[in-house]
Amino acid sequence: MTTRLEPAPIPSNDPIAPDVRVWHGIPRRDLVVVAILPTLLLAGMTSTFTDLARPFVVNELSSDRYRYQWVLACTLLGSVTGMSLIAWMRNRIGLKNSYVIGLIIFTLGSLACATAPNMELLGVTRFVQGWGNGMVVTTVLAVFWREFPDHRDAAIAAYVLGLYFGRIVAPSVSAYLINLPSWRSIFYFNVPIAAISVVLTSHLLQADEPRERVRARFDFEGLVLLLGWVLCLMLGLFRFQKWGWYTSNDFWLVTAMGLALFVSFVVHEFVCHHPLLDLRLFAIPRFTLSVAIKALADLCFFTVVSVLVRYMAVTRDYERVTTGLVLLPAVAAMGTTLALTAWLGTRDDRKARLVVGLIGMSLGTWYLSSLDLYTDKFWTALITAAWAAAAGLVASPLICISQEEMTPDQIASSAGIKNLMLVLPAFVGNNLLGIFIERRGDSHFDAMRQSFVPNRPPLEDVRLNLVDYFTLQGLGPADAAAQAVRLLTRFTHDYATVFAFQSAFQILALIMMLAVVLACCLKPLPPQATGPRRG
Incomplete structure (x- = not known):
């Protein structure tokens, strides 16, 4: 029954x-x-x-x-x-x-x-x-x-x-x-x-029940200003490189519009009686620091996952299923640390867990910069799992620290702000790193092509071996020579791309070190603070 x-x-x-x-x-x-x-x-x-x-x-x-x-x-x-x-x-x-x-x-x-x-x-x-x-x-x-x-x-x-x-x-x-x-x-x-x-x-x-008996009007002006600013942000990330950055008049026009919309949005939210987002929460030092740390951690987390997928599925040409399987140990590792956080975590050790997790993410991201065209899938999975285990220690204590001693109204407003500070840094970071990887890879590719002259004897040996291989597969002399050149060009380009990946991981690791410094500045709650001590 x-x-x-x-x-x-x-x-x-x-x-x-x-x-x-x-x-x-x-x-x-x-x-x-x-x-x-x-x-x-x-x-x-x-x-x-x-x-x-x-x-x-x-x-x-x-x-x-x-x-x-x-x-x-x-x-x-x-x-x-x-x-x-x-x-x-x-x-x-x-x-x-x-x-x-x-x-x-x-x-x-x-x-x-x-x-x-x-x-x-x-x-x-x-x-x-x-x-x-x-x-x-x-x-x-x-x-x-x-x-x-x-x-x-x-x-x-x-x-x-x-x-x-x-x-x-x-x-x-x-x-x-x-x-x-x-x-x-x-x-x-x-x-x-x-x-x-x-x-x-x-x-x-x-x-x-609804929180207000007198229903406040919706902040349409704030929403329009926010979406306008985000649209300018996207237009810049998608088109600035094509326009030639600061050499283009369109660059300065979009930049000026974006800055004007952003400033107008911030001012409007502070003077509006019922704002779309309660930016007054940033007057709370603990919340401000937590949001900044979370933005940096989210930028690193989502960008690393995106770069890893591109490294395996595109540059290393793994099958799609293989790419997913390499990431599975990271899934298990992150799930394990999250479970331990839920089981053993307390309010008093949140800052310690946060700092340890951020340091682990920074070291793991730096170690990912050692990946190259010859790294075995096992080691890629192992390094990624260690990095994901550290990431599992970060988000839970960080969100809890940012929301402690807030009213229900502040919790609702802070949830919107924190999630916006998740998607926007991840989007910006992914696109900026994509531009950086493309430019860095092309630059390194050009440098490697120019170095072929002094290294010509070993390069010529490799080319001739490839020509012999393709000839044995049934290609004619001209087709075998062309295929060998295409293969060498592809290898050189992939090598340059991996070099760009390595530089991107190093930049992200330094960003995470900044998050570690900010985390050390967080002040713990006083012993007499309200709320449960057990997580």
Whole structure:
């Protein structure tokens, strides 16, 4: 016989206090985690699902990589829109309804992406999917913080497990899905899981009343200024190199517009009575430092994963499934450290865990700079696993430190800010590192070509050996010689690209050292602070 979930009384002075209903002896909030975690995994995977699928999408939709960039841009704009709405929607309809609506939008957007007939409609549908995705990941952070006031390290570890863990496991899953009938499988995959989660969370999440009896107007001006600034940011990252950077008038025009929109947005948010994002939270030193550290850590985390996928799938020409398998030990390592954080972590050791994790990420990223064209897959997997284990120590204590002693209203506003400081640095870092890798690789490639003259005898020996090999395979003398030159050129270019990867990893390692310095400046909570001491 099914036991009904009977609502527990909620104190009138705290209308969002967690209730303690049970179902067959299982606490309701544990069931909430089970229902939400698959959705968080999807949200994390969605951001990197399309990395391996990009060439298939471009070919099937008869497009090119430049138009595909704007599909990524639409995804980011949608995510920024969804993430910036949480404070207003929480006050308007509550966290539960915000989450369910966001999940429905994400589900419908995924289905639309799977059926998009051209690149233009794919951009529109990715905007819708990103909107829902942004609402989901931002709302879940506030929900988990509310549901587990006595186990916040464990709650945030579950949040991190879904969101960040999904980024690492995405290449493995997408490698399998792409081998199904079409790349569209990566979007169809989301639909049934998200739909089931809609049903479950609609029943399991507690109904929370809107926070305001007098409903405040929505900050449309703030949203327009924010999206305008992000659009200028994307235009610069996509076009500045093509325009010639500061030698172009368009560079200065877009830069001036971006700066004007950013300054206008900041000023507007400070003077607005009901701002889109409560930037006054940056007056709290602990929050400001935590957000800065998180932005640096997220930039490193997502950029390293992206560069590793490109290194294995493109430069080393691994099969897609092999690329995913090399990353699997990293998945297990990060999951292990997250579980230990949830089990053993306390409020007093959060800073220590954070510093150790940041140092580990910095050292691991630096060691990744030793990867070359001859590195065995085993060592790549081992180094990546050690790096991911350190990353698992960072996010949970960092989020907990930033939100301690905040009111529920501040938690909702901070969730939007922290998630925006996740997607924007990751997007900017990925694109800047992509530009750096291209320019650094081309420069090194030119230098290597010029050094062929003094090294001609060994190079000529290699070329002749290749000509002999291709001749034995049945090619004519002219074709064998041309194929040998193409192979040597490809090797030289790949060698130069790996050199650029190494430089990129070294830069990211130095960025992580800056995060270590900032983490050392964090002040611990005083002993008399409210809240549970056990994580």
